[in-house]
Amino acid sequence: MSNIWGRILACGQGPGPSYWNSIHKMLKYFFILISLAFTPLNAFAQAADLPALVLQLADKSRAKQSEAIDALTASGDPVVLAPLEALLNGNLYTRKSDGTIWITTESATGFDLKHPLTGAEGGSAVSEEMTKANITNAIRTRLRGALGGMSLLGPDAKLRRQAADAIFKNAAPESIPLLESAIAKESDPAVLRRMQRALAAIHYNLSDDPQTRLKAIETLGGFTDQDVRALLNNVVARGAAGAGGEEVRAAAEKALAGVESRLEFWGLAESLFQGISLGSVLLLAAIGLAITFGVMGIINMAHGEMVMIGAYTTYMVQEIIRTSFPGMFDASLFIAIPAAFMVSGLVGVAIERGIIRFLYGRPLETLLATWGVSLILQQTVRSIFGPTNKEVGTPAWMSGALEFDSGLALTYNRLAIIIFSLMVLGLLVLVMRRTSLGLRMRAVTQNRAMANSMGIRTGTVDALTFGLGSGIAGIAGVALSQIDNVSPNLGQSYIVDSFMVVVFGGVGNLLGTFFGAMSLGLVNKFLEPYAGAVLGKIFILVALILFIQYRPRGMFALKGRAVEH
């Protein structure tokens, strides 16, 4: 009896579609037998003679070894993990004197022995007393597969989940006992659902009983993911073949419709998240520019390099923390934010005082001079840090993702950037509207001469405003260092986009910048599925060029009566 089961089970072990096919053929002959034995199978496997099977692992015949591996795996009992692993690692030996089997660890005199199932100490032995259980490559592969399935019972939830998904893909019936015992024990609800999904898939594939199949389809219909959709699609396409016929097909069709409408919803949610995420990145990159370009009217082509400097400051801060205060790594970004603000801000003030203040009223010359500054800054960073990407670490609290059943994963670093960009925007609005510095900034940009005669030091205000814009670009660099490569070219990739956001949103209007960034991000992500990433971007650039013709001063233009600025 045991041999028959061993042979049946042996056919389906291991990964790959060819195995799957062969089990299918095999099953035709044993169909009735299996469906009869369906429920008892588990009980039977549990009752299998484990010690005898473990002994069989050391058999000289490869076929017997395979049988034993499969039967042990099918038992679903976690104790069989130890002997299987020992066999794989070459630590399984038989004692010549009495033929008993042991797991060995090497010691000074020979081997220390351990019972393969109970783990009890079995004294020691010299190497001459023991014979190693040899395995071939084919057996090794089989063992790995078996152990993979066994990780369903392991302590690591991630591995359990992977194992359940692998079983779902193979849908091999011999996994049933293992799965059922795993389901009985599972405590993590997400993993449990994955296991149930796998079980339903096997039940559908295996069963000849219309009721079981219908139930399996119904269970599958409760899931929302691409794999289930593909499976159900397959069921519908294959039509009424197999047990249950038309009824099963109709049920699958209904389940499919439900899965698809839910998938569509989640797809929409994903695009929305990605769009907002891209929008917040654009917002961060553009928000400093909204000050320097939008409020002051300075075309700062070195804006991207301010972002880059912020990212490199983050790198420096992390380096210092790594070498001197390794315990504070999780707080590194909070230290990097003010540091980046200061560094980029000071560089900005230096640029304004050194170059830009001589060029007020000559925007085109400013553009060229700041482009030159950007080249110098890039080369400076390249000379100091080298041209290669720098590794900026992600704090533990920012790694990982908020995962949904449907496969939608909202990564924590993206979520953090969305929140962070909104905070920066809010803070900036407060500074501009509620502080005396903001008041003076607005006064100087609205009427320089009048502000000057009211006693405002316009030069100082210019320098501070430019420093503020640059500092905020530096803060953006801290955030972007988490999702982009930190290299001397970091800033270059954002400069065209940031200008587009500011111009689109309307110059001189922070709220416009927000709407500009978000709408560009969303449109980009919603276009991507249809046009592809690059073509989508080209389309947006062309649309923006056309938009500027229609509204040269952006979405939220400041109304005025001047002919030209």
Next chain:
Amino acid sequence: MPANQSFLLSLPLGGKILLGLMLGAALLVPLLNLLVPADSFFHVPTYLVSLMGKYVCYALLALSVDLVWGYCGILSLGHGAFFALGGYAMGMYMMRQIGARGVYGNPELPDFMVFLNWKELPLAWYGFDSFPFAMAMVVLVPGALAFAFGWFAFRSRVTGVYLSIITQAMTYALMLAFFRNDMGFGGNNGLTDFKDILGFDLQADGTRNTLFSLSALALAGGYLLCAMIVRSKLGRILEAIRDAESRVRFLGYQVHYYKLFVFTFSAMLAGVAGALYVPQVGIINPTEFTPGNSIEAVIWVAVGGRGTLYGAALGAALVNYAKSYFTGALPEVWLFMLGGLFVAVTLFLPKGITGLVNQLTSGTGRSPLRFLYAGKPS
């Protein structure tokens, strides 16, 4: 009065020098390369001929930028795109000339299409096996793009930095587009491995010298055309638009037509420069569309002195010579130099080198730059 002697005589000294230099070089360089023995002091090696040919093409591009920026106040950060489009048109012709001599030996399709497993020639490539058609496209494609772009931009009065930013977006979008393999222009690698042009081997000294002479003549011709435009009544209006656009509009001129004309013409000139450039360097790829390239062309003009035409050519030659020298000798330093050049020229030399020379020699004689600064606060 094109070939009128008085027109030629009335050109500024710098312009006369440029014309003389180019005509002289077009004749002398091939002679010195082909007839003077290789060990002679006066021999010009072939690599130098191609290098100078490259500079001359850059000078022609600078000339086209100066025409729109120096005389009409349109700071285009997208002229590199027109240059590259002209280059692609020429490259497509030469790709078709390779015929069955490619690596895959396909008589109809260029290598990269065979590599991509394409079966037939894309529609955009039709006609490029004919030289006259390709040459027409060299000016028509950049011209048409500039016309369409300018039609929208100038009619809706997009000016100043806004225009600069959208020209930059234009070349950026084109760069992204040409990087795509699906566009059918060779993707990343662009077009290369050219064999011959009109049946002449591209590697032969004779062809290289001819291409150099043609480039020099094109620069001379381009200079004459631009000089004619800026000295005509049309040129006067262009300058007026540069200095006070609204006032010109209120006087009843249709400002956008003038801008559209000069922008389109300038783009065609840039296209010619690109077409002469590609056979001499042997490759055209999407990096030519990088916004940085277009901005670099602007700095050539600024270094030489905007609004002089010949100054643009001088600036292009000087900056590119410095670039060749420093990227070879001190590669670390070059970007510092170029960046410093941008800053120094805008801060200390707003009139460029020609302006400096004119300032030093002025006091007597007419300064060709005097109209630029008279009564203009800056």
